Amino acid sequence: MPKTLFLGHKNCRRHDMGQGHPESPQRLQAIEQLVRATDWQGKLSFVDAPKVDLACLGGIHPKHHVQALMELVPEQGFADIDADTRLNPYSLDAALYAVGAALHATDQVIAGQAGNAFCSVRPPGHHAESAIAMGFCLFNSVALAAERALASGMSRVAILDFDVHHGNGTVEIFQDRPEVLVCSSFQYPFYPGRFDDVVRPNICLTPLTAGSDGAVFRQAVERQWTRALRRHQPEMIFISAGFDAHRDDPLGGLNLQDEDFLAVSWFIKDLAGETAQGRIVSLLEGGYQLDALARSVVQHLKALVE
Ligand SMILES: [Zn+2]
Numbered sequence: 225m226p227k228t229l230f231l232g233h234k235n236c237r238r239h240d241m242g243q244g245h246p247e248s249p250q251r252l253q254a255i256e257q258l259v260r261a262t263d264w265q266g267k268l269s270f271v272d273a274p275k276v277d278l279a280c281l282g283g284i285h286p287k288h289h290v291q292a293l294m295e296l297v298p299e300q301g302f303a304d305i306d307a308d309t310r311l312n313p314y315s316l317d318a319a320l321y322a323v324g325a326a327l328h329a330t331d332q333v334i335a336g337q338a339g340n341a342f343c344s345v346r347p348p349g350h351h352a353e354s355a356i357a358m359g360f361c362l363f364n365s366v367a368l369a370a371e372r373a374l375a376s377g378m379s380r381v382a383i384l385d386f387d388v389h390h391g392n393g394t395v396e397i398f399q400d401r402p403e404v405l406v407c408s409s410f411q412y413p414f415y416p417g418r419f420d421d422v423v424r425p426n427i428c429l430t431p432l433t434a435g436s437d438g439a440v441f442r443q444a445v446e447r448q449w450t451r452a453l454r455r456h457q458p459e460m461i462f463i464s465a466g467f468d469a470h471r472d473d474p475l476g477g478l479n480l481q482d483e484d485f486l487a488v489s490w491f492i493k494d495l496a497g498e499t500a501q502g503r504i505v506s507l508l509e510g511g512y513q514l515d516a517l518a519r520s521v522v523q524h525l526k527a528l529v530e
Contacts, residue, residue, distance in 0.1 A: 387466020388476030467511030489527030
């Protein structure tokens with residue numbers, strides 16, 4: 225059985241939104257440290273992500289929007305995009321490596337060079353709408369990866385998002401694209417409060433009240449997503465893997481524990497085996513308590529490598 229890829233790049237750590245910002249370079253450091261200290265029995269391969277050029281963003285993000293972001297990049301210090309999203313001189317570069325990881329992982333899995341892949345990258349992407357960067361996100365990497373799979377000849381794909389925040393960008397981008405199923409679980413009501421009431425056959429929303437625990441989360445997700453996925457029959461599954469629904473997370477208000485991330489990952493892997501020949505590309509989104517984040521990623525990877 226082909227391996228699981230773990231993609232990252234050191235330049236993803238150069239994007240920094242200032243001291244005390246929860247979406248910090250230390251997140252990737254914490255993940256990598258624990259992942260590298262875990263014995264994967266040869267089933268996990270570490271890969272340096274390539275950088276994409278700006279032209280690769282065109283399928284999702286209009287040129288004028290990308291150009292405006294480029295012009296905003298400061299020579300030093302910070303440039304604010306919104307109250308909690310800002311650029312330093314290296315932010316755009318980091319985002320192009322994050323997209324590069326997503327696209328390379330997609331190509332490798334489609335080519336059968338790997339069974340599945342996890343991209344340990346930042347900035348995250350699922351809040352990025354086609355022409356709005358927001359919520360710590362610049363480019364919507366998971367949307368670009370899904371688009372890549374469709375461009376390679378697949379006719380149906382699915383994006384599953386279990387970040388504590390709703391993947392508004394992904395829904396905005398694909399709400400009128402029936403070939404892309406988007407399933408998103410999220411605390412509700414909560415940030416960002418956009419595109420969380422879209423009614424379409426290809427959009428499956430799973431709002432959860434604050435304080436919901438792993439049992440509630442798993443029951444809701446398994447019931448709704450199984451039905452949606454069996455109906456859609458995706459040829460490939462993408463995951464917006466946010467770990468901020470963990471009960472230790474300082475931003476989220478749900479109460480998942482480490483093992484819930486193992487369980488939801490197994491559940492997704494089983495369904496990918498049913499319809500998509502096991503093809504999964506998973507991308508890091510949120511997760512801000514460093515220890516809980518690193519442990520939860522390891523649980524996620526445990527399901528992917530088996
Ligand atoms: Zn989040």
